[in-house]
Amino acid sequence: MFDKNELEKIKQKKEEWEKGTLEKTLSKRGEQRKEFTSISGIPYKRCYTPLEVADLDYNNQLGYPGEYPYTRGVQPTMYRGRYWTMRQYAGFGSAKETNARYRYLLDQGQTGLSVAFHLPTQAGYDSDHPLSMGEVGKVGAAIDSIEDMRVLFDQIPLDKVTTSMTINAPATALLAMYLAVAEEQGVSWDKVGGTIQNDVLKEIICRGQYIYPPKPTMRLTVDLIEFCQKQVPRWNSISISGYHIRESGSTAAQEMAFTIADGIAYAQACVERGMDVDKFAGRLSFFFNCFTNVIEEVAKFRAGRRYWAKVMKERFGAKDPRSMMLRYHVQTGGVTLTAQQPLNNIVRVGLQTFAAALGGCQSLHTNSYDEALCLPTQEAVTVALRTQQIVAEESGATLTIDPLAGCYLIEEMTDKIEAEIDEYIKKIDEIGGTLTAIDQGYIQKEIQNSSYRFQKEIESGDRVYVGINKYTMEEEPPKNLLKVDMALGEIEAEKLKKLRAERDQGAWQKALDHLREVSKTDENVMPAVIEAVKAKATVGEVCDVWRDVFGEYRPKEFI
């Protein structure tokens, strides 16, 4: 990027500075630490110069927004055209309570919805299943049937909002309910927009909400992708998630690498199904974490965009530019929040939001400061949403595209992270692909080792965490925490009892039988699932059909 003579002069000057001005200070007083590293362990140099980016090939490595390799962003105007979608993940208690919070958030200027389901739904059990005891409505909304789904979106026009649903192994059942409710509202499927997580591999790697063994669960994933491609064209049929990989302790580069490895596995599965890469790849979306080290996060996003574009172009032979774009949602880092001095979390989330904006995300969820303590209260949710609005409107991050480009440090770190991603992908290919790497525990062990290293750094004090190992203080226990009524379990169980008694038994049985038959063949299950949920089959009943047909996954633990 620089003239050779110019670089030589810079180098000379740098050496002079090191021997002169710098040495003088260092001889009097050393630096705080021998090594300076990011939270992911990437070493930092003392000071970055054009020498670090001397080999940068601008047009090929960075290029322009909206053009290959998309390092600078996936759209040509980015936030100058439109801000990211502000989408707060929310859900607790009954469908009715959650519907009220959605309507509140939309009133406050939120632009998209994001459904949190309670754990029984995520694990494919009804609220009255023995394993659901104590869990009903706890970390999300209790959605058992189409009737709950109808209440959840009461007075929310499904052609006006886009909805993201965090649901994986039972994704087909929940999308079926959503589509059925849209139909009831008179909204045709081609007008329905949103995202469903549908990423079962990361459930096996780290999140734990799996139901079926890898092969059949991947089949359901691909069924959903294939169905949406044909019938729900505006729907992002998968959200390949690094968020939880990072939460479970990975580094930034590992988060990106393992998510891309999962992405490759899904794309491969779709190709094997006979789908044309340019027909589905544009609807593969991603979901990442964002920690507090702004530079490292921005570099991660840029490196990820560049690497994914190459993967799609070179490995899968994609031709449509949309197929090569890494479009993603971001959630700020849940594990970065502390239960100690919880108000400090507002600052953390602020920096993370800033990083997500500088990194070029398409949509964003900001965590509430009280989430290390309980479910977020309305007050904390409002502050979180306002944080996004402040960054968008006041910080200047949105005034230009990819503002940090050209920063010596950012460019070097982008290259470094991309190289690390590449190393991991090659290693995983060597092992025999993502599924084999998961089966052998390679990915899980890499994550756990990082998690362990971080914990040791915190405990030894090598890495400072405010309020945890430094600047601690005595605190009053927090008050006014949001709690879910324990009686909700019984209320939901009552509702289910009524539903089961009152539905048309013949239609219900027929629909489930049909689903069972289809599941045993290669046919796409989606139409049969939609038929079943319309006949008021519950999430648990649909999932039980597959428990019978596919069996249940039991994990290996690699510690």
Add this chain to the structure above:
Amino acid sequence: MTIDYAEEVLKGSPRAVARVITWLENDDERAKACMEKLYPHTGNSYVVGITGAPGAGKSSLTDKLTHHFRSNGLTVGIVAVDPTSPFTGGAILGDRVRMSELTNDPGVFIRSMATRGFLGGLSQATGNVVKVMQASGKDIILIETVGVGQDEVEVMRIADTTCLILVPGLGDVIQSMKAGVMEIADIYAINKSDLPGAHQLCAEVTNRLSQDSYFKKKAWTPPIIQTVATEDIGISELLDSITSHRNHQVETGSLLEKRRERTRQETLQMIHYELFRIIKKHLSENGRMDKMIEAILSNKENPYSLMEQIVSECIRLPGKS
């Protein structure tokens, strides 16, 4: 109120079984009295060893086999062994994860154990733990070995039938053949047989076995079973071959011979271990051990003559002055 643990074990109390196993692991004195009472009630169950490299799917196979045994109306005891870290002395025992469903089945008793420095893929107490489970009335005992290294031959001494689990793509099979692990197997299971490389692995093992039988005639030819444990494929075949191996051993009398040899080894080992314990205790109590070590290090003594001296002090046997 004192509990007669042996009596409770014989009644099948899982609590008592668990406690006696702990005593065995800790070399607690209370174990010996208990074992004396339990011994007459051992030997009635059939013991199956499951060995193979880490990642071969031993826990999954153990889990699936147990389900099959249970549906045949048999009760099962499982001993799952994991390695103790030589650096910390601690261990992570993770085998139960794959057997979660069995936890609530009263016909199944699972015990995880750490090797605690014992080599050969098992822990020192494994043999006795199997006996306690036998005495408690379990029909089948499954032993799942550690699965690290290539010297997992201990299980052969304890088990009536030993299954070696192989998987495609996990290291060099020829390597294990050299190390002698292949020879201990009565049954080979090629697990994850839906993976690429399974056919080749199967061919390699078949080839090796036919070579072996050419050099050394054997009455039993180990069958090779292809399984996919996670999908419950090939498990009934595995179970059938365990049964035929058992029948074969009963018919030919080799089971009796195996158990005779095992009893011989065990008895000798127990004597060996007890003598070692007594002498070690004796030497460390009066500080003599430390003095001996110092004497050896400073070249005043050598370990060989010291050994002679100590042994003749402690043991008087006819024919040995």
Add this chain to the structure above:
Amino acid sequence: MAEKKIKIIVAKPGLDGHDRGAKLLSRIFAEAGMEVVYTGLRQTPEMIAETALQEDADVVGLSSLSGVHNYFFPMVVKTLKGKGLDDVLIVGGGIIPKEDIPDLKKAGIAEIFGPGTKTDEIVDFIKKNVRS
């Protein structure tokens, strides 16, 4: 007599899948010389208690991040007692509001370790309070 080792069950009751802490602690406990039985996810109180019984565990460590501790932790204590396991040390951790701790202790949980607790502290507590 061979050295006695502390045997600890690390369990995740309920449907919560966040096992980073449980796995990390399993590793830390093993490094502290303990024998750690990791149960995996989705454990019912009955499964946890039965595991403790069969393993003759000295300690049961429960981890929960989904807000179900008030339901599950006391249930585990009750089920353990029901099996006659009175001297097993039971500790818990995860996202647990301070105001819930007194009731959990009353129910028989020896100690609750919140987010940010030093792992040494947990190890020390167990070593000091485990049955001899």
